[in-house]
Amino acid sequence: xxxxxxxNTIKNQLPENVELVAVSKTHPVSAIQEVYDLGQxxxxxxxxxxxxEKYPLLPKDIQWHLIGHLQTNKVKYIAExxxxxxxxxxxxxxxxxxxxxxxxxxxIKVLLQVKIAEEESKFGLEIEEAKxxxxxxxNGAYSxxxxxxxxxxATFTDNELQIRKEFSVLKNLFDELSKQKPLETLxxxxxxxxxxxxxxxxxxxxxxxxxxxxxxxxx
Numbered sequence: 001x002x003x004x005x006x007x008n009t010i011k012n013q014l015p016e017n018v019e020l021v022a023v024s025k026t027h028p029v030s031a032i033q034e035v036y037d038l039g040q041x042x043x044x045x046x047x048x049x050x051x052x053e054k055y056p057l058l059p060k061d062i063q064w065h066l067i068g069h070l071q072t073n074k075v076k077y078i079a080e081x082x083x084x085x086x087x088x089x090x091x092x093x094x095x096x097x098x099x100x101x102x103x104x105x106x107x108i109k110v111l112l113q114v115k116i117a118e119e120e121s122k123f124g125l126e127i128e129e130a131k132x133x134x135x136x137x138x139n140g141a142y143s144x145x146x147x148x149x150x151x152x153x154a155t156f157t158d159n160e161l162q163i164r165k166e167f168s169v170l171k172n173l174f175d176e177l178s179k180q181k182p183l184e185t186l187x188x189x190x191x192x193x194x195x196x197x198x199x200x201x202x203x204x205x206x207x208x209x210x211x212x213x214x215x216x217x218x219x
């Protein structure tokens with residue numbers, strides 16, 4: 001199927017309240033422009049260098065989300081234009097984002113990435129760490145960021161019960177933190193598991209290959 005057909009298929013599966021982050025990593029500017037022309041405005045990239053290369057070549061009303069692991073020394077390159085950093089997995093990173101955002105007199109939206117998968121390779125905060133950072137935020141720390149929600153990745157498995165269990169852990173934490181200060185975004189689910197994520201309460205999904213096709217790993 002074409003990108004347009006793929007995109008329309010995904011959009012038709014999403015409830016109105018669920019935001020689509022089109023994950024454009026490794027895909028060319030032309031493909032992003034094609035999806036933009038279909039009405040999509042939120043795009044996700046994994047790597048700082050890649051989003052830096054694409055940003056000047058595409059419309060400025062795109063909301064860029066950094067969804068991959070972010071090193072503190074790379075924050076300065078995207079602080080001027082990134083809309084949301086979904087992959088905040090340490091206080092060190094929060095402090096760096098806060099510092100760089102202040103240089104541009106702006107607030108950067110961030111999601112706390114919580115480790116819910118059993119896989120060792122997944123980044124993320126432990127639940128108690130996420131609670132502590134959120135408490136700091138409520139108490140007035142990090143004045144140039146806005147914690148708008150949580151992000152998590154389930155274990156890569158065919159076991160749907162396990163995936164549901166992991167997503168439910170994040171949903172429960174989202175609900176608990178929202179009692180202290182309302183959160184907007186629960187980012188769970190990718191191309192293979194976003195329908196399950198939505199059933200578990202996700203209101204933002206990160207879909208790449210189901211829209212753009214198989215990634216070009218030669219880049």
